[in-house]
Amino acid sequence: MADTRARPRRADAERSIARIVAGARAALSRDPDATVDDIAAAAGVGRMTVYGHFRTRPELVEAALADALRAGEEKLAGVDLEGDPRHVLTRLLGSSWSLVSESNALLSAAEKVLPEGRVRQLHAAAADRVERLIRRGQRDGVFRTDLPITWMVNVIQHVLHGAAEEVRTGRVRERDVPDLVTKTVLSILSG
Amino acid sequence: MADTRARPRRADAERSIARIVAGARAALSRDPDATVDDIAAAAGVGRMTVYGHFRTRPELVEAALADALRAGEEKLAGVDLEGDPRHVLTRLLGSSWSLVSESNALLSAAEKVLPEGRVRQLHAAAADRVERLIRRGQRDGVFRTDLPITWMVNVIQHVLHGAAEEVRTGRVRERDVPDLVTKTVLSILSG
DNA sequence: GCTAACTCGTACGTGTGTGTACGAGTTAAC
């Protein structure tokens, strides 16, 4: 993340890195086993250019995951957190379900190559945001308290993952997802 | 499945096949990318014995999946389907959540190597059972009707998958799963 | 316009998993 190099990168290098990371996100979301070659193709650069900026595939996977999480944080930061937790959650899910499901695919790619615990560490901030919201909803008395919070967070994640899968296999239209997901998740949280 | 060979297999061969299939289920559930070597080790036989009965790895994966689904069907067949659909579902989930979660891992292994659609074809019978139950619950007025049935079936599947993951990572105790899953799923189906 | 940075193709060495070939030893079936 932080640029700790002696000399600053040239503009075209910066551009390449951005394309590579974007390509990695795209390729790894489609297939967690995507090769460096696949990623280079998705990024529209040569494989050697990739190795010019990332020493190993795991390093690349981590960069892609970190970038996706950063983008998620950014998007979520723009969501109004005031008011009824149920409405907040609806807004949150509506604006981020696709991103979360992308992260999920990346997460599974990362779990295969990154050291134990590293994934959860990177992912902690995102999970924490949802967790706080649920806690507030519980205090306000609109969300149930008979299920562990970590469980609920996890289930939400899996529901989103399921939604992405349904879209991929063509059984659910993309524009129907927010409604389905919202109804489902609110049912779970309201008891 | 059906034995279409000219001569019947010898008893020891039959035994080997059973061990191999069991080993494949175990190994692939732990890791969908398990190698033929891993599977042979899990089965307690040599790799060459595996190739003596299964020509290719995909063939082996399919056999493992088919066997797991068959075992699932068998287990589910023993569940009383009479009475309140909610109670039936509770019994169903309680007795099969671990099996379903195993199938899920196998399913993902299968999706990588089996031709498009083959997986869903094999899995259809299992999904169908849950689907019929939900439909009955809708007729009885205890399950919601504002969500597509295929969506609900899919979500249940993902909830179970999530449960298995929580157990694997040690954040949920195995004996707490039935209660968590039941509460969660009933919330979803009841609206 | 000079220079260093960057792109990226070709080629290579390595590791690993698949599936085949061979063959010696073991065991079920009659």
Place this chain on the structure above:
DNA sequence: GTTAACTCGTACACACACGTACGAGTTAGC
């Protein structure tokens, strides 16, 4: 007890992905 089936080790050919080495061509930065 004879035979055919079965087990399973060693060895091998093959494919494929990773990561490195080299080097020629291109481009940003001053």
